[in-house]
Amino acid sequence: MRRPNWVPEGTDLDKPNAARVYDYYLGGSHNFEVDREMARKAIALWPELPQIMRSNRAFLRRAVQFTAERGISRFLDIGSGIPTFGAVHEVARAVRPEARVVYVDRDPVAVAHSRLLMADDPDSQVVQADVRDVDDLMSRPEVAELLAAGEPVAVLLVAVMHFVQDADDPWKLIAVIRDALPPGSALVLSHASLEGRPDQAEDHQRLYRMTPTPLTMRTVEQITGMFAGFDIVEPGVVYLPQWRPDQPEAVGEHPERMTGVAGVGFRP
Template identity: 45%
Template sequence: MEWVPDSVDVGLPSAARLYDYLLGGGHNFAADRALAEKFLLAQPNARTIARLNRAFLRRAVLHLVDHGVRQFLDLGSGIPTVGNVHEIARKAAPESRVVYVDYEAVAVAHSRMLLKDDPLATILQEDMTDPDAVLAAADATGLLDFAEPIGVLTVGVFHFVPPDKDPKGVVAAYRDAVAPGSGLALSQFTSDLQPAEMAGIVEVMKKSSDPMYPRTHAEITELFEGFDIVPPGVVPLPLWRPEEGAVEDGDPGHAGIFAGVGHKK
């Protein structure tokens, strides 16, 4: 426990540590695991959904690399696990640069340990719903050139942005800050696909530091305003450009999350 930042209340579960647990990670505490088990009761497919969301991140990053993006701003990046953005991008383009952003202290502490010897990646402890602060801090790192395309990633995190934070305005602020040719990859929980399970998840997450706000397909699609959404559009996770030969479990609608990628006009 000596690595745990002093500011962390280990008795208050967080979404980042819950997600880490669902992915099989070890950077979580008893309170996170207890809440995760309740999450699994509400949504028995939660581990599969976490895996599908991570797989979407990989496909989205590689898509953006294929379209010339060599720098990424990963908002709400969470606790580092295998298959981070810099690892994915650099297998295709070794010069890729990444600025991770999270406000959760454990996620930031582990990211700093992981990236301490990496000159092309860093982590910022900022709240993604404050775009001005995030963009200023990201610019100060010197890793991102805002005159060139940037891949903005909000994968599996925007359902934690409450309506009073103006979700559409938050995305628009990042869109307006990046150059034409930049990309947005976004995924978030919805009540459209499995309303009963989603209602249970919302109740469970009220007991954490990160309550959840599922959105409709129309609301998620609106977040891409100013971007050309690439085919197949905003769809359940496993339906977004699955890799050839990939076999997913069961009904795609059980993924519970819509995902999409857009390019700035």
Template identity: 45%
Template sequence: MERPDWAPKDVDIEKASAARLYDYFLGGSYNFEVDRALGRQIEKAAPGVPEFAFLNRAYLRRAVRFMLSRGVDQFLDLGSGIPTAGNVHEIAQNTNPDARVVYVDNEPVAVAHADLLLEDNPNAVAIEADLQDYATVLGHEKTRGLLDFSRPIGLLAVAVLHFLPADVDPYAVLAEYHRALPAGSYFALSHLTHDVGSDQVDQIIRLYAQSQNPIIARGRDDIAAMFTGFDLVEPGIVFTPLWHPESPEDVGEHPDRSGAFVGVGRKR
């Protein structure tokens, strides 16, 4: 495959990545043919995947706005992906121009595109790092230079924790981020689940195994345990469209078809 001019030299263009697949499903242009080819396979086997991506992006918007309404004006976005339209800094700074955002991703294309997009934005930066390397993320000069850890922070892990490798303990990783957050901080996540008993979820897991980022789906109880140390905000752990919907139409007749559980918690 010929390497596009905008692609970083160290990026793997021979195997699809989760960040670039997500960009493809959202209609973005920062993906390669290898991503589009696998994306088309996924769409054929699990037609609900593009809807999952859009529902997840809508949940991200609602969660950020909720945190803003509670006085949070700084955000740490783990596994942020390629910053297509409607990303955290746009949502937050539309309400509060002084809101600050640190994006974290291990996908070079995501970080390179973020750097270009944010070069004139002093209140938003991107870090190339793996979220499981919490010491690097939390201690990074960009993180410490932009976020004030004496005030509440909005921690976001939206559609990313199911991509952690099987040998990584997500609860131990999250415990380190929880420890670093001041009281009054918020944590939002979304996570693919196998509780829906859907063939589509099985197909998604099977096909993502061909990418750089295999998926591990989890049940509701396991996802709820990720909020250890946080008090869940109503309505608790629910399917994506059910968390603070903006209208009844947004929920639809089958919210479980979102294939994911979401929630927001506040640090005690």
């Protein structure tokens, strides 16, 4: 198979990669058969997965648009995956053409793909860092430079903090990021929660055992606690489709089936 130009030399295309599997769920084209095979296995265990992922990505789009409309043109996207399919720089620039984005991910494969995709974009940077080592992340030159201007920054922690276990204290990590943000900055966060789907607990456990990146599901109260020091905007921390839907019908009858909650808050 010919190597597409967004795939760095030396990438092992025989191993599935979580970011490319996610791209497949979204309906993107940045994935390979080995990724699709992995996705199909997961879908067999949990058929609603693609819909859940798309619902999350749709929240990301609405929230980026919302924060851009509120005047923000700097974005720090932590746990960004591969910036394809409704990427933050594209959504933000539809509102603010001057928008700048720093993409951060810990996964070297996702970072390598991202760097090639963003190579010709002087206003987007890609950083390999782990949110659990938050001091290292915040001291990276690209991140420090994004914050240095003193302009508000939207920090995106979309579908990433459930990969951080309680032992690493996700609340404290977010507080460190918060304290580095200029006034008027925003936190955009979504997080997996089974609170509305206790019937899915067993399926989730099975899926959890087969993935190399296990998820920590949290309650709505625990997730709301991540917004400490931010003023949460209406409608609050709600199921993914309920957050400022494009049309009321888009919410559907069972938003809790999307097993994720989301919200946006601003620093006073």
